[in-house]
Amino acid sequence: MQGNERSLAARAAWLSFIGGYTQEEIAQKLGLSRVKINRLIAEATEAGLVRVFVEGNAAECVALESRIAAHWQLDFCSVSPTVDDNALPLRTLAAAGAHYLHGVLERGEAKLIGIGHGRTLDEVVRYLPRIARPDIRFVSLLGSLTRHAAANPFDVIHRLVEVTGAECYFMPAPFFADSIADKKVLLAQKSLKDVFSLARAAELYVVGIGEVGSQAHMLATGTVTEKELREVKRAGAVGEVIGRFLDKTGKAVAAELNDRAVALKLEEIKGKSVVAIAGGANKIEAIKAVLESHVIKGLITDEATAKAIVDTLDGSDVAAGKKMAKR
Amino acid sequence: MQGNERSLAARAAWLSFIGGYTQEEIAQKLGLSRVKINRLIAEATEAGLVRVFVEGNAAECVALESRIAAHWQLDFCSVSPTVDDNALPLRTLAAAGAHYLHGVLERGEAKLIGIGHGRTLDEVVRYLPRIARPDIRFVSLLGSLTRHAAANPFDVIHRLVEVTGAECYFMPAPFFADSIADKKVLLAQKSLKDVFSLARAAELYVVGIGEVGSQAHMLATGTVTEKELREVKRAGAVGEVIGRFLDKTGKAVAAELNDRAVALKLEEIKGKSVVAIAGGANKIEAIKAVLESHVIKGLITDEATAKAIVDTLDGSDVAAGKKMAKR
DNA sequence: TCTTGCTTTGAACATTAGTTCATGACTCGT
DNA sequence: ACGAGTCATGAACTAATGTTCAAAGCAAGA
Numbered sequence: 001m002q003g004n005e006r007s008l009a010a011r012a013a014w015l016s017f018i019g020g021y022t023q024e025e026i027a028q029k030l031g032l033s034r035v036k037i038n039r040l041i042a043e044a045t046e047a048g049l050v051r052v053f054v055e056g057n058a059a060e061c062v063a064l065e066s067r068i069a070a071h072w073q074l075d076f077c078s079v080s081p082t083v084d085d086n087a088l089p090l091r092t093l094a095a096a097g098a099h100y101l102h103g104v105l106e107r108g109e110a111k112l113i114g115i116g117h118g119r120t121l122d123e124v125v126r127y128l129p130r131i132a133r134p135d136i137r138f139v140s141l142l143g144s145l146t147r148h149a150a151a152n153p154f155d156v157i158h159r160l161v162e163v164t165g166a167e168c169y170f171m172p173a174p175f176f177a178d179s180i181a182d183k184k185v186l187l188a189q190k191s192l193k194d195v196f197s198l199a200r201a202a203e204l205y206v207v208g209i210g211e212v213g214s215q216a217h218m219l220a221t222g223t224v225t226e227k228e229l230r231e232v233k234r235a236g237a238v239g240e241v242i243g244r245f246l247d248k249t250g251k252a253v254a255a256e257l258n259d260r261a262v263a264l265k266l267e268e269i270k271g272k273s274v275v276a277i278a279g280g281a282n283k284i285e286a287i288k289a290v291l292e293s294h295v296i297k298g299l300i301t302d303e304a305t306a307k308a309i310v311d312t313l314d315g316s317d318v319a320a321g322k323k324m325a326k327r
Numbered sequence: 328m329q330g331n332e333r334s335l336a337a338r339a340a341w342l343s344f345i346g347g348y349t350q351e352e353i354a355q356k357l358g359l360s361r362v363k364i365n366r367l368i369a370e371a372t373e374a375g376l377v378r379v380f381v382e383g384n385a386a387e388c389v390a391l392e393s394r395i396a397a398h399w400q401l402d403f404c405s406v407s408p409t410v411d412d413n414a415l416p417l418r419t420l421a422a423a424g425a426h427y428l429h430g431v432l433e434r435g436e437a438k439l440i441g442i443g444h445g446r447t448l449d450e451v452v453r454y455l456p457r458i459a460r461p462d463i464r465f466v467s468l469l470g471s472l473t474r475h476a477a478a479n480p481f482d483v484i485h486r487l488v489e490v491t492g493a494e495c496y497f498m499p500a501p502f503f504a505d506s507i508a509d510k511k512v513l514l515a516q517k518s519l520k521d522v523f524s525l526a527r528a529a530e531l532y533v534v535g536i537g538e539v540g541s542q543a544h545m546l547a548t549g550t551v552t553e554k555e556l557r558e559v560k561r562a563g564a565v566g567e568v569i570g571r572f573l574d575k576t577g578k579a580v581a582a583e584l585n586d587r588a589v590a591l592k593l594e595e596i597k598g599k600s601v602v603a604i605a606g607g608a609n610k611i612e613a614i615k616a617v618l619e620s621h622v623i624k625g626l627i628t629d630e631a632t633a634k635a636i637v638d639t640l641d642g643s644d645v646a647a648g649k650k651m652a653k654r
Numbered sequence: 655t656c657t658t659g660c661t662t663t664g665a666a667c668a669t670t671a672g673t674t675c676a677t678g679a680c681t682c683g684t
Numbered sequence: 685a686c687g688a689g690t691c692a693t694g695a696a697c698t699a700a701t702g703t704t705c706a707a708a709g710c711a712a713g714a
Contacts (some may be wrong), residue, residue, distance in 0.1 A: 010383030010385035014386040017379045018389075018390065024699095034701090035664055038703095044381070052344040052378070055377075058337050058338035081338050129380035129382060351669095361694090362693075365672065
């Protein structure tokens with residue numbers, strides 16, 4: 001679909017979704033057949049030109065939200081109905097995350113925002129509607145992948161720039177340095193130091209959470225090798241956030257890989273406004289680990305994941321006994 | 328709608344819009360009837376819980392169109408993406424205007440068409456593709472320039488004839504008479520009277536809009552003198568349409584020049600099908616004035632101009648274009 | 655110029671969404 | 685407790701949307 005066609009598609013989609021006209025009416029207005037309009041709207045939808053947000057949450061989700069927020073002392077938690085049936089609920093997370101981020105941008109809540117990495121985050125940003133925000137700056141929290149791969153920090157932040165017109169800052173470095181010595185050298189670079197200090201100054205951090213398992217996205221993209229992953233796993237790692245692998249108590253594991261990550265240290269962002277967007281059956285342990293670390297202040301996830309997380313809790317800190325009744 | 332209901336509505340809307348499930352599927356999932364789901368989604372939409380964004384240049388243009396059309400009760404409004412960076416977006420207007428005019432001719436919507444003047448209109452007609460229409464007649468709405476100058480009504484209408492093979496009728500008179508007495512004499516001429524009555528009978532009027540400022544095209548072509556322009560400006564004029572200068576409320580200003588124009592009176596075309604083609608940074612006030620006069624029923628403009636016009640509006644009728652809920 | 659294979663088109667059909675209306679459940683005042 | 689009115693409900697219907705398929709259009713190569 002090129003220029004003219006695309007423009008027509010956007011036009012038709014607008015008239016349909018915002019204008020509330022029927023396809024028949026639009027067809028007349030634009031002098032095309034109804035079928036053509038139907039196809040244009042389908043194309044526009046397909047191309048991701050149409051983004052829908054739903055405000056307000058289902059009661060069950062709200063219950064999960066408050067349970068999780070209370071248990072880990074979060075400032076906020078957002079749980080949305082799971083709609084995907086595959087392991088990674090990208091649709092839900094993209095919509096929920098984009099809704100959150102859009103709100104932040106719209107309210108101008110933060111002028112300098114740190115951005116993590118990952119497939120989920122990439123999807124979130126893809127779903128973000130265009131919003132002019134030239135006064136905001138985004139800064140990457142960790143090195144970019146050296147080899148080309150989907151959803152590396154560069155891509156995520158680049159798309160943010162496209163959509164908002166904001167300024168952005170990358171880490172001109174690999175995600176993991178080849179050795180601890182190499183990392184030292186990299187960190188000594190002025191260009192990196194500048195970005196690091198900018199990242200430290202961010203008012204809000206939006207991060208993804210990685211799992212440690214055969215499905216790990218980092219493995220698929222070649223960011224880490226199987227050997228490296230096995231190693232951190234042996235050290236007890238069950239999850240990852242901004243390049244740091246954590247054990248189930250939320251502590252960074254003692255593995256060389258953790259020291260080779262070109263990224264902010266967790267201590268540097270702890271206590272600040274950090275929001276994680278993550279979900280999926282494989283990530284339950286990882287998300288719990290990150291929650292345990294108390295690095296994050298907000299969590300955006302899906303209902304199935306939230307339920308799984310809550311189910312592993314004992315009933316100690318809630319009056320949540322009633323949800324058992326169903327089924 | 329209270330708590331529980333609202334929560335269900337949110338879930339249903341989420342499953343529908345984000346999940347892409349059919350209402351039937353959602354009904355099964357939630358154990359409710361399809362009709363109930365339909366109502367829940369309608370309620371959620373009604374309550375403004377669902378926000379839809381359509382990306383793309385064209386979508387933004389459509390938004391501007393409906394906003395402008397609603398605010399000034401136009402029958403239609405066409406906003407095209409601005410491509411020119413100079414003050415007068417001739418390319419855009421020419422293409423959009425030609426597209427409109429071509430459609431009118433092709434559909435044979437009007438057999439007798441009144442034509443105004445101006446550089447924009449000239450450009451529109453230059454851009455018009457050849458289309459045989461010997462059954463259509465064009466009639467000039469105002470006097471031709473006496474001295475040779477670009478884009479006088481003669482040229483515009485002459486080109487129309489070339490392109491369509493239509494018949495045409497000029498005003499054999501200057502654009503402005505030298506005095507009110509002279510104008511009387513001119514109007515008394517049989518040849519002029521005939522054209523005037525033809526002009527009054529036109530089914531469609533296509534006009535340009537002139538600005539009142541140092542860049543005014545009329546000044547450059549010598550149609551009006553600096554002194555005359557200064558005078559109407561002092562009387563409050565901010566825009567011009569078929570030789571009449573209007574103040575910002577859309578009323579013709581009290582200036583002698585206005586009474587010397589050899590052209591139809593605005594009252595004579597008001598209520599009829601009048602379409603203006605105009606755009607450009609300098610013309611914003613002029614276009615607003617003409618819109619305020621409610622003489623025109625249609626406007627063809629460019630995105631930048633439309634945005635500027637809309638920006639001066641308060642948010643009172645934002646929901647424009649949204650079809651009102653049926654009773 | 656004539657295939658050949660691909661793309662685009664819209665009429666006809668299939669599915670999904672939206673509306674209406676009769677019904678019964680419920681509320682509230684007496 | 686009893687009726688008058690209100691409200692929610694879903695079967696049945698209508699409107700809108702989505703899909704299929706045969707035919708037309710079109711471009712590239714022989």
